[in-house]
Amino acid sequence: MQDEANATMDRPLTFAEVVTPCLPRLYAMARRLAGGDAEDLVQEALLRAYRAIGQLRDENSAAGWLGAILINAFRDRLRSAKREPVEVSMEDFGDFSLYRQIATEDPFPYSDSLHLDFMGLFGRDDVRAVLLGLPSIYRAPLVLRYVDGYATKEIARLLELPLGTVLAQLHRGRKLFERSLWEYAESEGLLTKEASR
Amino acid sequence: MITCADAVRQLWQYLDETLEPDAREKVGEHLAFCRQCCGELEFAQLLQDFLRDRASAEELPAEVRNRLERFVAELKP
Numbered sequence: 001m002q003d004e005a006n007a008t009m010d011r012p013l014t015f016a017e018v019v020t021p022c023l024p025r026l027y028a029m030a031r032r033l034a035g036g037d038a039e040d041l042v043q044e045a046l047l048r049a050y051r052a053i054g055q056l057r058d059e060n061s062a063a064g065w066l067g068a069i070l071i072n073a074f075r076d077r078l079r080s081a082k083r084e085p086v087e088v089s090m091e092d093f094g095d096f097s098l099y100r101q102i103a104t105e106d107p108f109p110y111s112d113s114l115h116l117d118f119m120g121l122f123g124r125d126d127v128r129a130v131l132l133g134l135p136s137i138y139r140a141p142l143v144l145r146y147v148d149g150y151a152t153k154e155i156a157r158l159l160e161l162p163l164g165t166v167l168a169q170l171h172r173g174r175k176l177f178e179r180s181l182w183e184y185a186e187s188e189g190l191l192t193k194e195a196s197r
Numbered sequence: 198m199i200t201c202a203d204a205v206r207q208l209w210q211y212l213d214e215t216l217e218p219d220a221r222e223k224v225g226e227h228l229a230f231c232r233q234c235c236g237e238l239e240f241a242q243l244l245q246d247f248l249r250d251r252a253s254a255e256e257l258p259a260e261v262r263n264r265l266e267r268f269v270a271e272l273k274p
Contacts, residue, residue: 016269023265028255039261043268050272095202099240115240119247127251145213146245147252152215167215174209178244 013059015050022063026070032143033074035132041077045070071144071158078136098178107191121190122181130180138173141166199223204234208241 019026026045030038048069049056056065099115108117122130131139140159144150150158156166185191204227210216211224228234 015272016266019269020266023262024257027257027261027265028253031255032252039264042265046265046269047272050269095205097205097237098244099237115243119243122247122251124251124254127248128255131252142248143252146248152213167210171206171209177248 015053018056018059018062019046019049019066022066025063026066029067029070029148032131032147033140041070041073044073048073068158074140075159096175096179098182101182121185126184130177130184133180134173134176138169138176141169142173142177145170199227201231201234204228204231205237208238212241212245
């Protein structure tokens with residue numbers, strides 16, 4: 001038994017041994033980026049990784065390496081999509097501020113933690129629905145920055161976009177996210193449900 | 198001195214520390230005296246934490262894991 005363990009430690013890991021522990025993280029990233037196409041996107045990333053396994057110098061950095069491949073695959077999908085990406089003009093937002101909107105509309109008149117209460121209306125499924133409702137070009141930088149923790153420069157490199165473009169997409173993505181949270185709460189009746197309690 | 202609208206527009210970048218030093222200084226100066234924008238700043242931080250918390254947990258369903266593991270096992274050079 002000990003000999004078997006030693007033999008495993010001496011030989012290089014197989015592709016399956018390298019990628020299998022990373023599957024939950026890869027799938028989570030893919031869900032945030034591609035929603036219902038997540039499994040397909042992970043498969044594509046795995047195929048690319050398999051073909052490029054020689055480029056992985058350190059098995060300990062497999063998670064980051066696979067994450068970058070997944071983002072590249074997503075980027076290529078966006079580019080090859082037949083439809084033009086939906087761009088949103090900043091004029092569409094005006095000066096929308098969720099902070100002010102909540103304070104002005106005051107959906108919880110007896111609350112002394114209005115903004116926290118508003119966010120407490122949203123479960124994980126709600127936030128997923130809001131995120132997946134955003135155009136991909138805004139959703140991708142938003143989740144890569146604020147959920148997966150990539151630096152903006154890294155996002156620009158992985159998506160092959162100028163840094164200024166990523167910063168503009170992040171800005172619009174944040175504003176869209178804020179406005180979509182409010183619209184979702186209204187359309188799903190979250191505010192009225194809370195008020196009637 | 199920048200306006201509240203200018204300050205609010207840059208708050209997430211302020212938190213991200215991706216503003217140019219000059220712009221960062223101007224937002225900082227504005228926050229030093231504007232209570233409303235300090236509320237906006239606190240909320241922006243709250244919203245970032247909320248986004249990370251609610252969107253980070255995406256479980257890998259057992260049947261998807263099985264299919265992906267089979268996919269990996271069947272990869273051939």
